Amino acid sequence: MSQFHVTFKELTPNRVLIADDDPVLTHLLATILKQQQCESVVANDGREAYRILQADSRFRAAILDMSMPFLEGLDLIHYMRSEKRLMRIPIMMITAEKDIKLMSDSFSAGATAFLPKPFTAEQLESAIRMLIGNRKAVKRSN
Amino acid sequence: MADLDIENNSFISDSIADVTNQVLDVEVLKAFEKVKSADGSDFVIELIDLYLHGTPQRIQAIREAAVQKAWVLLKRTAHTIKGSSSTLGIHRVGKTWKLQA
Numbered sequence: 001m002s003q004f005h006v007t008f009k010e011l012t013p014n015r016v017l018i019a020d021d022d023p024v025l026t027h028l029l030a031t032i033l034k035q036q037q038c039e040s041v042v043a044n045d046g047r048e049a050y051r052i053l054q055a056d057s058r059f060r061a062a063i064l065d066m067s068m069p070f071l072e073g074l075d076l077i078h079y080m081r082s083e084k085r086l087m088r089i090p091i092m093m094i095t096a097e098k099d100i101k102l103m104s105d106s107f108s109a110g111a112t113a114f115l116p117k118p119f120t121a122e123q124l125e126s127a128i129r130m131l132i133g134n135r136k137a138v139k140r141s142n
Numbered sequence: 143m144a145d146l147d148i149e150n151n152s153f154i155s156d157s158i159a160d161v162t163n164q165v166l167d168v169e170v171l172k173a174f175e176k177v178k179s180a181d182g183s184d185f186v187i188e189l190i191d192l193y194l195h196g197t198p199q200r201i202q203a204i205r206e207a208a209v210q211k212a213w214v215l216l217k218r219t220a221h222t223i224k225g226s227s228s229t230l231g232i233h234r235v236g237k238t239w240k241l242q243a
Contacts, residue, residue, distance in 0.1 A: 024192045024226040096225040118228040121173045
């Protein structure tokens with residue numbers, strides 16, 4: 001009698017949440033993500049991102065601006081790392097500040113990557129490739 | 143400084159290049175040339191259009207925030223201008239808003 005082995009592979013959605021109030025950056029990110037076969041879901045401020053995350057956890061990654069209206073990027077990391085359904089989503093923080101403390105705080109809160117501006121197209125593409133390839137659990141916070 | 147060469151306009155073009163380099167790092171924009179827009183249009187032009195469309199609105203928002211003494215809004219809006227300026231290599235604007243922020 002022949003045996004059939006069926007492997008169930010968890011489907012990783014090719015959707016990435018972008019939360020940034022800068023339309024130049026969101027357009028840049030969405031275009032590069034599309035080149036990497038990823039669909040973008042754009043939130044124009046922290047509160048909009050929070051509302052999206054409350055209803056939807058099917059994201060391969062999240063790219064968050066550190067400084068946004070209503071809710072800061074760091075607050076969103078804390079929220080994502082405290083929710084079981086969101087805690088495995090890799091997060092990249094983007095900031096206009098080259099601040100070691102901001103970087104340290106981001107990693108402490110559970111960020112996967114940190115990209116200070118300005119960056120080149122190559123640096124951004126490389127960071128995004130790394131981010132969407134990261135499928136490990138990323139919970140680092142307590 | 144370049145020699146004055148009226149026939150080839152080298153003095154003029156070098157001066158313009160000096161000023162341009164202080165304001166705008168063209169290499170940053172050139173690096174985005176290889177990014178292809180979804181509909182095949184010029185991606186760098188799209189980015190510049192977004193910047194030129196959004197920045198005057200933000201400057202107006204900063205003026206209004208100053209009148210209303212809404213300092214948090216003012217700082218955040220200045221921060222956004224700084225971010226989009228530095229993304230496009232418009233360093234002088236980015237540095238100006240850094241001072242303000």
